[in-house]
Amino acid sequence: MAVPRLTKPVVSAVLIAGSIVTLVPFYMMLAMALKTPNEIATTSAWSWPAHANLDNFHEVLSNPNVSFGLFFRNSLFIAVVSTIGVLISSGLAAFAFARLQFRGRDRWFIVLLSTMMLPGIVTMIPTYVLFKYLHWVDTFMPLTVPAFLGGGAFNIFLLRQFFLSMPREMDEAAYLDGASYGTIFWRLIVPNSGAAFATVGVFTFIGSWRDFMGPLLYLNDPDKQTLEMGLRTFQTLNNTQWHLLMAASVLVMLPLIVIFFIGQRFLIRGIVMTGGK
């Protein structure tokens, strides 16, 4: 969008100020990750460590109970597989809700939304029982397979909103040219929804990466644990090891920052494809 020259400095100033406020907690997190436990206890939370070093990171990475490399692979596998599943299956469902007419569509949509409205705490145990009888406990299946079967109301709803805002003439023309609905979806809708799919993909990946309750419930084998589970070993019943917890948090977050930085480029590409004609 064209911006008048005068407003540019103002926009920049607002953004810089906002960024600083947003970054304050991260500064504290990083500072604590670089301090010794004694320094955390005796110095202000705002101070930069006197002798910043990576000892805490070393300690986290060399903890025999938390094999970071293995947990990283597990987290990555679960997150990648479920992201693929969600992108495909929620895209399909959202296309039907947004672009196709079928009997009871609006009521099915209410059913879809209602699955978001019940707190997960009360369905947790019945769901666990179900997966147990499918013999999926202690496998990655409970954490990945459901992604391929719907992908969650949140994502379907989100994609539906985007599909609904695309001009209808587009698929009408394709239909009259003899294109099947599958072709319309894959060749017209998907390529023009880069931003929407990137958003859903980023959300799903992050959600899966940071999930704690799911892996905790369904994975027993120490070799199947995820990073988020490893993170919790630094906060036990009567002791929070701040220095290690913060160092581990930074480590767990780093891959997400990379993923997001890549993902947000797709957000920009979205504008090129839909608007740049």
Added chain:
Amino acid sequence: MLTRLKVGLLSKVRRFVSKGLLPLVGAALFCGIAQAEPVTLRFTCHEGNEALKVLSGLARQFEASHPGIRIKLENNADYGTYGQKLLAEFAADDAPDVAALGNEDFVQFARRDALLPLDDFVAQTPGFDLSAYYPQIVKAHRYRGKLYVLPRDIAPKGILYYNKRLFDEAGIPYPDSSWTWDYQARPELKEKDFLWVMQRLTKFGTNGKPTQWGFTSGWPELLPTTLAVSSGARYVDDYENPTRVLFSEPKMIQAFELASDLMNHKHWMPNNVDITSVLQTNSRALFEQQKVAMFMSGIWEVPELRKSLKPGTPGFFEWDIARFPAFRDGNLILTSGGSGYAIMASSRHPKEAWELLQYFAGPPGMKALAEAGLSQPAIRAIARSDVWIPGPNTPESMRYPANRIVTDQEVDAVQFEPTSDLWTGIHNILNSKVEAIYAGTAEPATALREGTELAQNRLDVLRKDERLPLFRWPIGAVVGVVIAIGILVWVYSAGRKEKLSARQRREQRAAMKFLAPWFIGLAFFTVGPMILSFLMSFSDWDIIRPAKWRGAGNYVEALTTDPRFFVSLKVTMVYSLVAVPLGLLGALGLALLLNQRVKGMPIYRTLFYLPTLASMMAASLIWQRIFQPEGGILNNVIYGSDGKGNFLGLASFLGHYAKPGEPINWLGNEHTALSSLVIMSLWGIGGGMIILLAGLQGVPEFYYEAAVLDGANAWQRFKAVTWPLITPSVFFTLITGIIGSLQVFTQAFVMTNGGPNDATRFYMLHLYDQAFQSLRMGYASALAWVLFLIILVLTMIQFRMSRWVYYEGSTS
């Protein structure tokens, strides 16, 4: 053991399977574990890193000396979710063989026959001597005369850690077992009087604020309850089957008044606000930093103390432990922690499991943990040997504390807290009022009376539930099927009369194919658990025993007697009403700014999105520090570093809520705690921003070009072009924002846990407490369905009012 609930679930699952899930199951079975020789025991525990290292080593030694038995150690350091997972596994008939349980949590399993009584094993094992264990700890793990947990450790909650250097400086002899306490200081007794010592070890700065306190306890309740019980008070009338809560008895009130006086008026002890909010620390850290001279807790503090107080390093000082003083008549009663290992009743290898118990909760396990300094052995002879009591051969790093024999002496004073599992829920309710005493915001007598009344009501309700008839599963199953069919009929009855053209029929068939994955997921993973939770909302179900029929009782209780239902609903609604609009406006503003072509835009986008990438737990802990009344950055900005500033007039505004002359205690003040959580939620607007940004990216640029050619100004362009085209994203953010805000949980759970005085008692916190603290899953389900209904109505209203949303490709 197959409970009726499990039979119900089983048949439900079988129905799913027979409906055509078999191919999927077949594939899944290959992932299943084949049961073969040797026997594998699943062993679950909740240990921190050090103890886990010891247990892993023990497991390897055990396997070497017991060929034919393998151990699968399943550890979850997080105690809160440890219980949740164990319950879920138990409900699914998928419990481990052996579980680590303590005196505070085993009864909830034992009274429901989920654990195997160990008495027969004890009697039939030659050479096994239960009398070698401390009798108190064995008694604490018995329920209705049977032993369910083989104890591994004992930990009297009355170890007094003291700083020798501060005693020396004040010229006071170190405490020995002969000191006592009374309701007032007795200067004539000097160092034999606990309160006199406490006063002498307290120092005040020039501003009248304490710079060093005489004493603190590991958690606020510990001191008053120890005093009360030692002077003859009781928590409840019957510890196994309580019928009356006795927290408003005179002796109890007197003890709490003494504690309150010491914390809030004399300032010989820091109060709760001083410790958690002002200093942002905990009692042990205060001791380590020499800000308190004496510190009362259990022996489990030692490993951390040793780590931070290493001889020869800066910050080290001489320290030791002593017995907690007795009441003036010489009476001392302490509560205790204790834990061990239990065999789950569902285990198919009880004999092998008993071998494991004898090893881990016997000499090998106790010695290993004692040598690592981690826990006091439950076998008296080992607790008195040099693996636990420092001797000439003890390495220097393990010498502290030297006077460890008090751990053994104190066991004689031990009396365990109420063992009934009704106690957890009652205690929880009681504490919501009592907490205010530790913060200095309520008079002890009033708070205890109010708390006791609420707790008594709760106890009466819970006791009534004990006599309900069993849940009738056949009827439940029929109702479930009827509901499912009802929904299907309702969905398909829409537009049934219309005649469809050939194209419409084709479109309909295509739609069904596109929706097929979702339909499968809905039918197999979503609908079943949802309907089941709906049925359970009419039951009294503790997850372990068979569900009982409660009819509409849960819903009636929510609307009439539940002391927290309306409170939590109100808190949640207020939060939602403020946080959702603010968050939406903020996200929209940010998205509009970030849609500009300004240098470094990808960086800004990532920065603003960062908060949603952080671990919620770590972020909550950091935000606690931001809201600190003294030294917190928020108050630094408002009051300035000298405490005299008045940023934007906020200091004067907040003055109405803070104590005169003091900065506001954001999370600890009931007027500002909820606002603090709203502020924190605004930090996380990056999620909404990304969705709106994606919406903005979809606005074709030539629309703007056309608008500029027409001479539209910025506001007109926004109104005519941008706004209509992003309304679908705004609508989405609004709907999901409301749903999310009504289900807020983690931040409040970590940062305030509902307090102060229920000011942040979110609906989900209440629901969680009911489900997993009080084990009232039936009631929690009813709460969940009330919330469901509220959200459904709110969502439907918004859809009805959604004419402002513009869909470019709308078909109807």
